[in-house]
Amino acid sequence: MAHQAHAYHMVDPSPWPLTGAIAALLMTSGLAIWFHFHSTTLMTLGLILLLLTMYQWWRDIIREGTFQGHHTPPVQKGLRYGMILFITSEVFFFLGFFWAFYHSSLAPTPELGGCWPPTGITPLDPFEVPLLNTAVLLASGVTVTWAHHSIMEGERKQAIQSLALTILLGFYFTALQAMEYYEAPFTIADGVYGSTFFVATGFHGLHVIIGSTFLAVCLLRQIQYHFTSEHHFGFEAAAWYWHFVDVVWLFLYVSIYWWGS
Amino acid sequence: MYYKFSGFTQRLTGAVSSSAYSPQGLRSNIPSESPTIIFATPTKLVSESSAAVEYMGGNKVPDLQRIFQASDEIPVHLKRGVPDRLLYRTTMALTVGGALYCLVALYIAAQPKNK
Numbered sequence: 001m002a003h004q005a006h007a008y009h010m011v012d013p014s015p016w017p018l019t020g021a022i023a024a025l026l027m028t029s030g031l032a033i034w035f036h037f038h039s040t041t042l043m044t045l046g047l048i049l050l051l052l053t054m055y056q057w058w059r060d061i062i063r064e065g066t067f068q069g070h071h072t073p074p075v076q077k078g079l080r081y082g083m084i085l086f087i088t089s090e091v092f093f094f095l096g097f098f099w100a101f102y103h104s105s106l107a108p109t110p111e112l113g114g115c116w117p118p119t120g121i122t123p124l125d126p127f128e129v130p131l132l133n134t135a136v137l138l139a140s141g142v143t144v145t146w147a148h149h150s151i152m153e154g155e156r157k158q159a160i161q162s163l164a165l166t167i168l169l170g171f172y173f174t175a176l177q178a179m180e181y182y183e184a185p186f187t188i189a190d191g192v193y194g195s196t197f198f199v200a201t202g203f204h205g206l207h208v209i210i211g212s213t214f215l216a217v218c219l220l221r222q223i224q225y226h227f228t229s230e231h232h233f234g235f236e237a238a239a240w241y242w243h244f245v246d247v248v249w250l251f252l253y254v255s256i257y258w259w260g261s
Numbered sequence: 262m263y264y265k266f267s268g269f270t271q272r273l274t275g276a277v278s279s280s281a282y283s284p285q286g287l288r289s290n291i292p293s294e295s296p297t298i299i300f301a302t303p304t305k306l307v308s309e310s311s312a313a314v315e316y317m318g319g320n321k322v323p324d325l326q327r328i329f330q331a332s333d334e335i336p337v338h339l340k341r342g343v344p345d346r347l348l349y350r351t352t353m354a355l356t357v358g359g360a361l362y363c364l365v366a367l368y369i370a371a372q373p374k375n376k
Contacts, residue, residue, distance in 0.1 A: 006266055007266065012336035012337045012338070013336060014336070014337075014338060015338065015349065015352070015353065016338070018356065019352050019353070019355075019356045022356045022359060022360050023356075023359075025360065025363060026359045026360075026363050029363050029366065029367055030363075032370070033366050033367075033370065036370060037370070042359075042362065042363060042366055045355065045359045045362070046359065048355065049352065049355045049356060049359060052348070052351070052352045052355070053352065056338060056348060056349070056352065060337050060338050063329050063337050063340065064337055066322065066325075066326075067322070067325045067326050067328070067329035067330070068326075068329050068330055068337070069298045069300055069326075069330075073271065074271045077271060156316055157316050160316070160317060223317050223318065224318075224321065224322070225320040225321070225322045226322065
């Protein structure tokens with residue numbers, strides 16, 4: 001590697017922004033083609049290209065950080081700001097769904113029967129599976145903190161076990177949510193109740209799946225000795241994301257499942 | 262105006278012109294060769310240092326660091342050799358082929374039968 005007299009990361013030219021942009025073009029055009037001509041070829045092509053781009057781009061970032069040592073303190077600072085801004089944007093994304101929910105539920109229109117939950121809707125009991133889900137996510141917040149402290153103290157075995165436990169709790173949550181969806185007495189087509197319920201909890205579920213994947217990548221990296229007790233930002237970003245998902249669930253539980261029933 | 266990198270605030274600050282010739286706060290009478298980057302390796306207890314007791318496999322990070330830090334001017338996405346090139350070419354072929362296919366599909370979609 002060439003000698004450089006500063007701490008910043010001068011990145012190599014990368015093809016992934018281009019392949020990612022084309023993947024987005026193929027997926028959006030593919031969606032329109034699917035709607036009009038019932039062919040999913042272009043959309044599938046775009047999805048494969050997106051997955052290939054994601055794999056190789058993030059693989060390169062691991063190479064740059066863990067194997068080439070480019071993630072110096074000022075570079076890590078940039079990564080931290082990036083992750084904070086990303087999570088902030090996610091907060092506003094969910095704020096929109098809460099806005100829709102409260103707009104509809106605080107002053108229910110005559111068409112809904114002037115009440116919330118609307119006439120004819122039997123909501124889920126918040127003290128059955130949703131309460132268990134709350135406990136599962138809170139427990140996973142504990143285990144991810146246990147994993148963080150294990151990494152910081154160089155406790156390799158404990159870090160692997162607690163991280164694996166966190167991911168298992170994430171999968172348990174997803175499985176319980178899938179079961180709830182299957183058993184729910186209303187659908188996404190059942191007026192504004194169904195729409196706000198399934199869009200908000202559905203996007204949350206998607207975020208749980210993404211967070212579990214992020215943590216699973218961290219588990220594989222931990223097994224392969226990528227994290228040191230001083231430098232493990234990839235894990236920290238995953239933990240921040242996981243806590244964010246956890247907090248969104250608490251708001252969903254209190255607002256939509258509990259107060260909204 | 263000249264700038265230098267402040268190790269305390271981690272950002273650029275103003276500096277006198279001479280510092281442009283000795284950046285990073287290096288003093289001019291010291292050779293400007295940067296120190297070799299030191300990577301922290303995971304802390305290991307003495308009892309764990311023999312390969313037999315490694316929990317879930319051994320540490321290959323130092324070997325990978327050697328591979329990826331080789332000065333051969335190869336960009337990071339191709340540094341691993343044949344598997345990297347294979348994956349890169351597949352992705353690029355899909356990108357170019359997909360973009361062309363997409364343009365054709367959109368052109369056809371823009372020619373409705375019932376004008």
